[in-house]
Amino acid sequence: MRRFDPQEIAWLECLVLVARIGPISAPAFLARLHFSRAAGRALILQPRGHFGYCYVRPAHLATADAARDERRSLMALLLLLAWLRREGYVAVEHDEGDVPPPLLVVGEAFDAVRPERSRVVLNAQGDYSCEPHQVLSAHGQVAYEGLRLEGDAFTLAREWARGTLHASLALEELLALVRPAPQPAPVCAPVEAVHAKAPGGGSRTIAAVARTMLRLNVMTWLTLLVCAAIAGIQLGGAVHPGERTAGPGPTPVAAVRTAPVSMQQDLPVTHGSAASVSAPTPAAAAPTPAPTSTVTPASAPAGPLYGLDVSKWNGNWVDQLKGSLAGISFVFVRASDGLTADAAFDRHWTAVRSNGLVRGSYHFYRVDIDADQQAQFYLRMLGGASDQGDIAPALDFEAESFPLGAPPPKEKVQADLLRALQALERQGGRVPMIYTNWDIGTKWLDDERFARYPLWIADWSQRNAPRLPATWAQQGFRFWQRTDHYLPPNDNRLAMDLDWFIGHHKDLTS
Structure with a gap:
């Protein structure tokens, strides 16, 4: 018994x-x-x-x-x-x-x-x-x-x-x-x-x-x-391993590497029923344009290009690729997490290119796993090097990168992360990017040596520009993850992350 x-x-x-x-x-x-x-x-x-x-x-x-x-x-x-x-x-x-x-x-x-x-x-x-x-x-x-x-x-x-x-x-x-x-x-x-x-x-x-x-x-x-949709924090929808978050705060004065553009416009959302998740509404201080039902086509050279980032948590997203993607130009695909391959990487990686979209990859970085081993594992997932026709590789560094309990000393965290970035650049042939948010970037990435790596910033607010960690105040950002509640029109109401790139299509892979 x-x-x-x-x-x-x-x-x-x-x-x-x-x-x-x-x-x-x-x-x-x-x-x-x-x-x-x-x-x-x-x-x-x-x-x-x-x-x-x-x-x-x-x-x-x-x-x-x-x-x-x-x-x-x-x-x-x-x-x-x-x-x-x-x-x-x-x-x-x-x-x-x-x-x-x-x-x-x-x-x-x-x-x-x-x-x-x-x-x-x-x-x-x-x-x-x-x-x-x-x-x-x-x-x-x-x-x-x-x-x-x-x-x-x-x-x-x-x-x-x-x-x-x-x-x-x-x-x-x-x-x-x-x-x-x-x-x-x-x-x-x-x-x-x-x-x-x-x-x-x-x-x-x-x-x-x-x-x-x-x-x-x-x-x-x-x-x-x-509330989650309004506040822009990750309390619902599809996610990656560890929640991507962005810290609140005033709009900074930050340079953007590519040509400046007015960002006072709605996020490209598909509006559903009251029970559906949609992108946050614009802040009161910003002008409120007429709502739109789809992504603005990405052909205008001065406007932002729109992209998604996906992992195994996005279910049968690949099955929905055929047909209109409403102006989506690029897709980031999670390749690995620590020393574990994303089960859907090969399927996503192939499908993005076969559907004519520019593809990028990212690795979810774990502080408690050897940095060199993680870099080697990520590169193996990419076939040993980063294709020049793809967006440069990215390391995802956020709160969930840390194990439970007291974190390691900052000096060790920074040294290990830099070693992983340097290994990716040396062996992959591309300068990798860093994905992070204001809170984690401000606390853990305050070493100027990180500034040479382009920033993919997560900020789900309704500001006209994202809030940047001080390390990138002069360089600006390369990609901006604006929301985790974008609803592609052909995605069966599965909320996804939406990213912006301010610049020309040809510059996505530069």
């Missing part, structure tokens, strides 16, 4: 109460059991990207062991629920034809969401997020750190983040077998939050309360989705 530890037995006791009283909202149960405000945890899942974040108070992640314990605790709960479901003790009921929303939010911590320019405020206390791996307090201090959930962890969490939870009374027999000794009746927060005693002394389900809680969860999901 399966063994149960004391924590699992406590969870079983709460499930027995659910079996006695009646079905409740699955996310409400999960929230009260693990993601309560008192526990200092919250959960946001992104079904389209197949990943999510478990947010915990920084004090819970003081050491690497503490971070592992947090993951183990969540996995223990999810695996217990999965086992109980497989054995027929519990079930989750989803509405017929129910399609998961772009965001699934579980917990009490993020309960009053509102957009504020380049950030999303998550609750009445003023906690907000500019980067999905971290939540800051109203005073700018770290309020929650995020533990990324992928693979099986994400799949398990997704099953219990929506729908209605049903529990069988057979749980009483199971509990009687596994409980070591008689215990006092548990005080079970999940059930108390959704059920109450009837006036006659009997126990009944307050169905209206349960329905209201579920309705509030749905509204929270939709609100967060709108």
Whole structure:
């Protein structure tokens, strides 16, 4: 028979109460059991990207062991629920034809969401997020750190983040077998939050309360989705390994390497229903042009050229390539992550060229993996060198490039990254680019030696020019990732990253 530890037995006791009283909202149960405000945890899942974040108070992640314990605790709960479901003790009921929303939010911590320019405020206390791996307090201090959930962890969490939870009374027999000794009746927060005693002394389900809680969860999901689109942070849509983020701030005075051009125009978005993700609306200070339904054709020499960047997370994007791409001129394809090949690289790499688009590649750089090995692996993915007909290679360096726990010394991080860039240039025959955002670039790339490498800047704001780290204040940027919520007209509503190049088509590969 399966063994149960004391924590699992406590969870079983709460499930027995659910079996006695009646079905409740699955996310409400999960929230009260693990993601309560008192526990200092919250959960946001992104079904389209197949990943999510478990947010915990920084004090819970003081050491690497503490971070592992947090993951183990969540996995223990999810695996217990999965086992109980497989054995027929519990079930989750989803509405017929129910399609998961772009965001699934579980917990009490993020309960009053509102957009504020380049950030999303998550609750009445003023906690907000500019980067999905971290939540800051109203005073700018770290309020929650995020533990990324992928693979099986994400799949398990997704099953219990929506729908209605049903529990069988057979749980009483199971509990009687596994409980070591008689215990006092548990005080079970999940059930108390959704059920109450009837006036006659009997126990009944307050169905209206349960329905209201579920309705509030749905509204929270939709609100967060709108907020993400407005604020330009990565809380929804398809993503790369590690969220690409851009820091807020005023528009800098920065030189652009290519000819200047007016950038006071809408992003090229395809407008869908209210439930669809679209690009952020222009800031109030900028002029508001008439909306457009497709990308402006890229033939005008003075205007920006538009491009996408894709990885295995973009699903069947290649199958949608045939037909109009509405002015898309170039596509960046993820080749590798650390020492792991992107499973879709060969397919994407071939399809981009065969469809007449200029192609570029990038490697997601990992701080905790040998820099020379990463450069060699990336070059092998490219066939040993970078084709002069392609855009120069790029190293993707961002917050998710760092492992959990205390980061290495800045001097080591900079030296290793420079070594990887130099190896790419020496052996690949091209000066590589650096992809980063203002926050990471300002903190970690403040050495002037990085300035010789062209900048691919991520800034999802509605500024007329991106905010640049000081290292590139004079050189300017080469490519600008303007949003992660572009909807190609033939992409089945899968949000993608949209990039700008200010210049002529012939200069893309220079």
